[in-house]
Amino acid sequence: MTHTPRRMFELLEPICLVSFLAGECNEEMAALGHRTYWDGYFAGRAAPLGRVPAEVVHAAFYNFAEGEAARHIPSAWETIPPEASVAARERGSAASLRRILGAETAGSPGLARAADLTTKAATNAPMEGRVMYAGMRTLAIPSDPVARLWHSATMLREHRGDGHIAALVGARIGGTEAHVLSALAQGIHPPESFGRIHHLPKERLAAVMNGMRERGLVDNDGRFTDAGRETRDRIEALTDELAAPPYDALSPAELDELVAELEPITATLVAAGSQ
Template structure:
């Protein structure tokens, strides 16, 4: 049986992820977003984090607000939502998130890049891509699509980059589900890919009960994904590779809205922006 072929667009989606992720990360690494959310009255970082993510709010209320994401353990969102919405409307938190994130971009990039035609063009092309994909099966992306696109170029670039991030994230979750990898298991595989040993020490999961982590590791061993020392087996590494490849493939639809020349133009416009953000650690 021959080696599976990858879609010719997957290298584009991987490059775009690398270019856009530093734009999105200002929301979590820089101070302005946290300051905006704290000013609204959110008591903790995680209250603001969950309250500002544009879920399908009523659906979340009906389903006890457990976000369908691998980023958090079961019930973690429910510890913050709906309590974080009881005194602060979710729409206000979403707006604060956008204000703070755009302010971070302006500060880090400085006037030279913020006022450059390249940023305006990058924002326009990113928005064209972000508004072009089907929403079926894309819960978080569909929620982002319901929000108005900002007119300010820096805010528009952040907003559209975040839409594309959520689109990719929805696809990543589908890839994980298809591989029968749960949330904590996904973090273990991610930790191993980053060279973190033991993987249970990874920041996203180290606080979980040791018994629960031991059960997860035992399950991965039984499936042949990790060895007795808690390290990747060849099967585990191949499984992780298949998940990432499928994630890249599932991220293709937005970029099909751009012509080859527009994709080249977008990459050229994003290069100096991403370079500055990476150097600053998006903070």
């Protein structure tokens, strides 16, 4: 069961990453009036939830440190409506995909078919307990195939992310602790040097590492214990399992077709670093 959602994550993630790595999305956000990259990030990703307060965004995003969401929300809504940020994010992401893939691939029947099948999967998943996914589901599905592929891939990314958070909560792994486990799984040591957390106050990082040592997840040198590695593997396996339902909407033949259509698209994006 878990090989399908893992493979689909590998194929769809490079499509979603243009929103964060390519220049066009950031330019669209800046043109709206968002002052920094992180203003645009929080506004664009949280916008499907509507004019929610920082506490809701912090809870839904899960892995940002206390106070980080509040530096951008709700100030993002004061002059720029969420709907405008949604539209800008879509425009920029679709523009990035067209540039990276080239006109021939972007306008191909294969990409249009991939968009249709991705949308079929993305619109046939349960919403209960999936806050970020539910927000994306409230948005209109673009008619343009490139924008539709990005939109539906992002729906599936948020669906998977919601399930990942559920797995983390069940394992009693907090947001910063999740980054430590991810860093160690990537071979980054010390894990406090990981780019997602290295900027946090040293006292905060020390408290997180001490707590993980007390629970037996890391050793005195800040490396995985067997229990820590097993915890991380269990979370990833459950994340895959919880990400499976959307793909039940596709027949085996449709799933094979989707993989075949996405593989060259993803290969091009990976080669470009999604930027």
